[in-house]
Amino acid sequence: MIFEKEYGNPNINTSGCHPLYVTIDHISPNNDKYGHQLVCYDLNDLLLWPE
Numbered sequence: 001m002i003f004e005k006e007y008g009n010p011n012i013n014t015s016g017c018h019p020l021y022v023t024i025d026h027i028s029p030n031n032d033k034y035g036h037q038l039v040c041y042d043l044n045d046l047l048l049w050p051e
Helices: 041-046
Strands: 022-028 031-040
Touching: 022 041, 031 041
Parallel strands: none
Antiparallel strands: 022 031
16 A cells, blocks of 8 residues: 555645555444444455445
8 A cells, every 4th residue: 555645635636546556444334333444545445345
């Protein structure tokens, strides 16, 4: 994963964040009880949760 701030700015060259830039995600969607995890943007986009 990439942690450098310049790769996470979605306004740079209008190309969005680097696919490996780190983001914080819920371990269990809509449930703060289980905490959070660090994942890259591309992985976060692939996570599909049942509703």
